[in-house]
Amino acid sequence: MELEKYLVDATMEVFASMIFIDIAAEPSAGGPIPEIEPNLSSLIGLAGDLKGILAIHCPSAVALGITTAMLGMEVTELGEDAKDAIGEIVNMLAGCLKVSLAAKDKKIELAIPSTVVGKAIRTSGLSGATRVMVPFSSPLGRFGVELRFIFS
Amino acid sequence: MNSFAEINEKLIESTIEIFTGMVMMEISVAGEQLEKLGTLKKSITGMVGLAGTHKGLLAVHFPQPVALAVTSNFLGMEVEEINDDVQDAIGEIANMLGGNLKTILSDRGKDIQLSLPSTIFGDEYAFSSQAEVDQIILTFQAAAGSFTVEVELER
Numbered sequence: 001m002e003l004e005k006y007l008v009d010a011t012m013e014v015f016a017s018m019i020f021i022d023i024a025a026e027p028s029a030g031g032p033i034p035e036i037e038p039n040l041s042s043l044i045g046l047a048g049d050l051k052g053i054l055a056i057h058c059p060s061a062v063a064l065g066i067t068t069a070m071l072g073m074e075v076t077e078l079g080e081d082a083k084d085a086i087g088e089i090v091n092m093l094a095g096c097l098k099v100s101l102a103a104k105d106k107k108i109e110l111a112i113p114s115t116v117v118g119k120a121i122r123t124s125g126l127s128g129a130t131r132v133m134v135p136f137s138s139p140l141g142r143f144g145v146e147l148r149f150i151f152s
Numbered sequence: 153m154n155s156f157a158e159i160n161e162k163l164i165e166s167t168i169e170i171f172t173g174m175v176m177m178e179i180s181v182a183g184e185q186l187e188k189l190g191t192l193k194k195s196i197t198g199m200v201g202l203a204g205t206h207k208g209l210l211a212v213h214f215p216q217p218v219a220l221a222v223t224s225n226f227l228g229m230e231v232e233e234i235n236d237d238v239q240d241a242i243g244e245i246a247n248m249l250g251g252n253l254k255t256i257l258s259d260r261g262k263d264i265q266l267s268l269p270s271t272i273f274g275d276e277y278a279f280s281s282q283a284e285v286d287q288i289i290l291t292f293q294a295a296a297g298s299f300t301v302e303v304e305l306e307r
Contacts, residue, residue: 041272042282043199043270043272044201044267045199045200045201045202045203045209045266045267045268045270046201046203046267046268047201047202047203047204047265047266047267048203048265051265051266051267051268052267052268053201053267053268053269053270055270083280083282084282087281087282088282091282108203109203109204109207109265110201110203110207111201111202111203111207111208111209111267112201112207112208112209112281112282112283112285112304112306113281113282113283114199114209114211114279114280114281114282114304115279115280115281115282116197116272116274116277116278116279117277117278118191118192118274118275118276118277118278119274119275119276119277120274120275121272121273121274121277122272122273122274123270123271123272123273124236124239124243124270124271125243125268125269125270125271126240126243126244126268126269127236127239127240129268148268148270149268150268
């Protein structure tokens with residue numbers, strides 16, 4: 001299944017319709033997965049035919065830029081507004097993924113989004129799960145959209 | 153659906169049960185429920201999402217030394233740093249706690265599904281959910297230190 005494509009499509013759609021910032025998926029060269037050093041990561045659990053966790057990883061500048069664009073006001077610190085905005089984005093990304101999977105007869109349900117803010121934060125899933133990580137470039141900097149999953 | 157006080161009570165019971173039965177570690181509830189979780193320092197969080205008739209998440213937050221002690225007990229081998237084994241063990245504990253929470257919330261856990269567990273760790277981080285939720289935060293005490301179990305359920 002083309003999960004990487006679904007992630008790219010979902011992210012492009014959400015950014016084009018809600019945030020109005022030009023982004024581009026970085027082509028995967030088949031090499032090691034490029035790491036993003038996030039200061040803010042939002043995650044949402046997925047359950048059903050696919051069990052997983054979807055996350056967006058943003059360095060400060062990207063998280064602040066997205067929040068500013070979404071709320072239409074200058075946001076300069078990683079506080080409640082930024083957590084809400086990026087949490088909402090991962091929720092929308094999961095909603096798009098749900099629609100794409102439904103078209104392939106895979107039904108998923110969403111948990112609630114949560115956000116981690118900090119220095120040198122790292123997230124991981126179970127070692128048996130498949131990992132898809134798509135880095136995106138934007139005028140604000142790079143960020144990553146990640147899915148870890150198993151088919152149940 | 154049980155009342156929140158009942159969920160609280162059963163969550164305490166099932167956490168103690170998992171730690172005594174699976175981790176082989178004696179723990180007890182420490183103090184009152186917390187209203188808010190502060191910044192976590194040098195910690196690791198195991199988290200699992202709930203979807204279906206109840207939407208939410210369960211998270212368990214361990215200071216790193218406690219996580220190492222828990223993993224050593226759980227896997228029966230010494231671990232000295234936060235590595236893949238520790239991440240898997242902490243994720244699995246969140247998964248087991250989530251499994252029990254399912255059965256607490258709904259008869260035999262039908263109609264609720266768990267996501268894949270995930271772990272978060274770092275030198276300093278704050279964890280919060282973005283939904284209108286009812287929240288339970290419980291602190292437990294083990295010989296190696298204390299840790300918290302957090303449940304957030306969408307209203």
